[in-house]
Amino acid sequence: MTPLPDCYCPYDGTRVRAGSLDWCCPSCRGPLDLDFAPTPAPCTSLVGRVNSLWRYAECLPLSAPSVSLGEGRTPLVELGDGISAKLDFLMPTLSFKDRGAVLLAELALRLRPRQVLADSSGNAGTAIAAYCARAALPCTVYVPAGTSAKKLEQIRAHGARLHIVDRDREATARAAREAADEEGVFYASHVFNPYFLHGTKTYVHELWEDLGGRLPDVIVVPVGNGTLLLGAWLAVAELHTAGLIGRRPALYAVQSAAVAPLAHAWTEGADDLAGRTPMAPTLAEGIAIPHPPRARQILRAVKESGGGFLTVTEDQIRDAQGDLASRGLYVESTGVACWAAVREGALGDRTAVVPLCGAGVKSGVADG
Incomplete structure (x- = not known):
């Protein structure tokens, strides 16, 4: 079994030893990064490998998975005008969160905690619940009041215990983090735990392979x-460090105009969140995060x-959702945000890929 790498705080350098159940920096309580710098294999070496994200074994901090459900390798389809969509809603739990959840469950299986705990507005919770079920690990998922009934049903179906917090997403995260400090608890946080990021990165490794060893001009997320x-x-x-791509694509981040703290900080030229920003209800509930813990890293990336930031209105979300449905793609409202942002030429003539992150059956199509 491959030894686990240490974690470290990207802000003050504090290190957390491999195998620890510590979920944040002991000094600043911030999220952790992984002391792991892999070298990806060239495209020619991938032929004949397992048809899941685990084909990129050299780039993953865990090897020999036992909890895989075949996640990854989702289709890439053209939408027109140089823009393609990656259908990441075609995952075992119908969202891209499976990419990170399988890494967290695999890690938890090796650490053997008495309890796995997660917090989520829905998709991450369903993914963690599913992979914990696969690993036969006890799991509790904290969700805010108002979470989609379909997502709650899915979490329960996988055998996880639901803890519904009668407040908003931020309060839910605080409650989960308090519980995560208890002895023997593995906090399967898709925000604080760096293993999750090393799962989601396979989205780009797949793009690179599917496009024949190159990447589009722009990646929109x-x-x-x-x-x-x-x-x-x-x-x-x-990929760039390994010499497998000659240039780095621009990263464009999309937020709902109703909850856009990062876009606001970007406009202000700030390196971190610029105070409190106005917020309103939004159809894109999955990205309605007022205080993302990794804000500084996001803005820096x-x-x-x-790249840059783009925001979308509620009308744009509804229109884009209907447009994709008319093309045969039934995607939840958060998952259409990127298409809403670029479908009318915001990127000019540059090639781009947008992710369709969650299936429409999770929350339904918005009325409009």
């Missing part, structure tokens, strides 16, 4: 807590890539 964007940042760095 929805951003709430930023787990897909930061995973993409990791993958692009790995976008800046270093030469």
